[in-house]
Amino acid sequence: MSRPEPVLLARINTPDSASLETYRRDGGYEALRKALSMAPEEVINEVKDSGLRGRGGAGFPTGLKWTFLPKGHPGPIYLAINADESEPGTFNNRILMEQDPHQIIEGIAISCYAIKSNCSYLYLRYEYGKSYRALEKAIQECYAAGILGDNVLGTGFKLDVVLHRGAAAYICGEETGLIESLEGKRAWPRIKPPFPAIEGLFRKPTIVNNIETMACVKQILQRGAAWFKSVGVPPDPNNPRDAGSFGPKLYCLSGHVNKPGCYEVPLGITARELIEEYGGGVPNGRQIKAVVPGGISMGFLSASELDTPLDFNGPGKVGCLGLGTAAVVVIDDSASMVDVLYNCCRFFSHESCGQCTPCREGTAWMTKIMYRIRSGQGELRDLDLLMEVASSIGIIPGTTICGLSDGAAWPVKNAIKKFRGEFEDYIKAGKSSIKPAELVAAH
Amino acid sequence: MAVLSESIRERIKALYSKYPTRQAITLPALHMVQDEMRYVPLEAVKEIAELLELHPAEVHDTLSFYGFFKDEAHKLGKHRVWVCRSISCVLRGGEELLAHLCEKYHVHPGQQTADGKMTLEFAECLGACEGAPCILVDDNCEMNMTPESAEALVDKL
Ligand SMILES: Cc1cc2nc3c(=O)[nH]c(=O)nc-3n(C[C@H](O)[C@H](O)[C@H](O)COP(=O)(O)O)c2cc1C
Numbered sequence: 001m002s003r004p005e006p007v008l009l010a011r012i013n014t015p016d017s018a019s020l021e022t023y024r025r026d027g028g029y030e031a032l033r034k035a036l037s038m039a040p041e042e043v044i045n046e047v048k049d050s051g052l053r054g055r056g057g058a059g060f061p062t063g064l065k066w067t068f069l070p071k072g073h074p075g076p077i078y079l080a081i082n083a084d085e086s087e088p089g090t091f092n093n094r095i096l097m098e099q100d101p102h103q104i105i106e107g108i109a110i111s112c113y114a115i116k117s118n119c120s121y122l123y124l125r126y127e128y129g130k131s132y133r134a135l136e137k138a139i140q141e142c143y144a145a146g147i148l149g150d151n152v153l154g155t156g157f158k159l160d161v162v163l164h165r166g167a168a169a170y171i172c173g174e175e176t177g178l179i180e181s182l183e184g185k186r187a188w189p190r191i192k193p194p195f196p197a198i199e200g201l202f203r204k205p206t207i208v209n210n211i212e213t214m215a216c217v218k219q220i221l222q223r224g225a226a227w228f229k230s231v232g233v234p235p236d237p238n239n240p241r242d243a244g245s246f247g248p249k250l251y252c253l254s255g256h257v258n259k260p261g262c263y264e265v266p267l268g269i270t271a272r273e274l275i276e277e278y279g280g281g282v283p284n285g286r287q288i289k290a291v292v293p294g295g296i297s298m299g300f301l302s303a304s305e306l307d308t309p310l311d312f313n314g315p316g317k318v319g320c321l322g323l324g325t326a327a328v329v330v331i332d333d334s335a336s337m338v339d340v341l342y343n344c345c346r347f348f349s350h351e352s353c354g355q356c357t358p359c360r361e362g363t364a365w366m367t368k369i370m371y372r373i374r375s376g377q378g379e380l381r382d383l384d385l386l387m388e389v390a391s392s393i394g395i396i397p398g399t400t401i402c403g404l405s406d407g408a409a410w411p412v413k414n415a416i417k418k419f420r421g422e423f424e425d426y427i428k429a430g431k432s433s434i435k436p437a438e439l440v441a442a443h
Numbered sequence: 444m445a446v447l448s449e450s451i452r453e454r455i456k457a458l459y460s461k462y463p464t465r466q467a468i469t470l471p472a473l474h475m476v477q478d479e480m481r482y483v484p485l486e487a488v489k490e491i492a493e494l495l496e497l498h499p500a501e502v503h504d505t506l507s508f509y510g511f512f513k514d515e516a517h518k519l520g521k522h523r524v525w526v527c528r529s530i531s532c533v534l535r536g537g538e539e540l541l542a543h544l545c546e547k548y549h550v551h552p553g554q555q556t557a558d559g560k561m562t563l564e565f566a567e568c569l570g571a572c573e574g575a576p577c578i579l580v581d582d583n584c585e586m587n588m589t590p591e592s593a594e595a596l597v598d599k600l
């Protein structure tokens with residue numbers, strides 16, 4: 001199979017790829033220069049025309065989000081960049097920041113100009129030390145070169161970019177949790193509306209966008225909206241709410257696969273193609289049991305659903321929550337779905353911010369029930385109980401403030417629906433699969 | 444006597460101009476203190492609050508939300524070693540890795556070794572899944588770990 005040339009990842013293997021010098025040599029900051037010669041509204045229209053949808057998980061159209069800002073606002077308006085990347089299986093933002101930080105800063109500068117913001121805060125998860133150092137150096141280089149500061153590229157446009165490190169909490173990736181955390185508070189997501197575009201960071205109009213979204217913005221300005229729209233999948237004519245899945249996407253492949261890694265592929269590749277053609281298949285001749293399509297929040301594909309296209313529309317058609325972060329985790333038949341689901345439940349109960357009772361209690365009880373099942377003490381009716389809890393927590397049933405709990409519910413719903421036989425057999429056998437190793441490290 | 448060093452005070456003040464509110468400097472300030480002192484003493488909370496024109500309870504509220512920050516009873520060793528226990532790592536031996544380190548260094552997750560060299564912890568997804576199982580040493584990620592290579596890494600600290 002011939003692979004399309006990477007664009008977002010084009011520079012990552014260049015020697016010294018993170019330096020301003022090599023970035024400029026490769027044509028860096030010319031897209032910013034071009035944007036600065038346009039009217040801000042024209043830049044927004046270019047991004048709108050490209051069909052770009054946010055890469056952080058929700059897939060909201062980026063240009064449209066930008067138009068929600070109040071017109072003629074006296075400012076300040078903020079751009080908050082979401083680099084909290086903590087959805088299990090996801091690591092594409094990290095690769096972009098470590099290897100090509102200037103591509104991100106150029107995307108940020110273009111976006112700030114478009115939305116008339118003079119200040120961007122980049123919220124970076126604490127664990128990404130290498131990203132922090134790469135971005136810090138790149139930002140310093142930009143101030144020294146007049147790309148950031150009071151007179152961006154000599155045009156009089158003023159722009160500051162401030163790096164802000166988090167403190168190891170998944171909920172800081174939820175956009176209003178991020179805002180609260182940046183303000184120096186506990187990261188309790190806010191009730192919406194108001195949406196951040198109206199009242200966000202420091203109570204000012206704010207756009208929150210993901211790192212990969214910023215890389216896309218830079219490439220759209222460089223190559224044009226038509227280029228972006230020529231890649232990927234047009235809207236599904238049978239789904240009036242589908243805005244299409246345009247552009248290249250950074251798929252993260254991990255788990256039981258020969259060549260795990262981050263691959264840039266046009267949106268719409270199937271899970272099977274990704275695993276076989278990019279990931280080199282499953283090791284040791286084993287069979288695939290399940291695949292996480294876009295971070296564990298999105299649920300599971302079963303082995304019979306591997307031809308699902310991984311675009312914004314595909315995973316939902318087979319009962320998953322969506323494309324999410326496009327983090328594909330392969331689970332082979334040596335793994336137990338009971339263990340896998342327990343791991344998912346534990347993650348969400350650990351990361352629930354505790355603000356909404358259905359989420360705090362629901363995630364904790366699902367974890368306890370899964371532990372009971374795992375330890376061989378489960379009963380068949382526990383499966384129905386799990387389904388009942390999972391169906392009642394989240395913004396979809398309307399019981400919680402943010403989507404963490406939908407993400408906690410989905411793996412449970414998918415696993416029990418698609419792998420019920422395995423769960424029943426496990427419960428009937430009455431044995432425990434808890435490894436001695438886990439007891440040693442019990443916490 | 445003040446617990447915040449002069450250098451920390453200066454670094455906190457240097458951030459005033461970067462944010463429209465002083466409260467936004469809470470996390471950066473807590474990081475500075477914990478990096479230097481290996482925990483955040485209550486006295487430091489009060490002094491941070493004074494600098495940021497907050498009530499100490501506001502700083503403490505934020506601190507206590509993030510399990511990342513430790514109080515005196517949970518003081519950190521010289522280094523933090525985090526072992527990932529999320530899905531991609533667990534599929535490739537993350538639990539065994541954590542158990543190996545616990546046994547080898549006689550600690551439970553969250554505890555520091557007797558010589559104070561490291562605190563061993565579990566982590567949720569470290570975002571290095573292509574190199575599972577992985578370990579974070581302070582804020583440097585190490586990928587494709589085996590029990591042996593992890594041990595070698597810890598012994599070099
Ligand atoms: C629990 C939860 C965690 C999230 N974590 C992240 C994250 O780590 N990074 C991210 O970009 N978006 C994350 N999101 C989505 C953000 O709320 C938001 O939609 C996104 O940052 C918007 O950027 P985009 O439009 O460029 O995708 C998360 C959402 C939820 C509900």
Ligand code: SF4
Binds near residue numbers: 352355356401
């Ligand atoms: S749904 Fe869960 S994580 Fe989200 S605000 Fe409510 S308690 Fe917090």
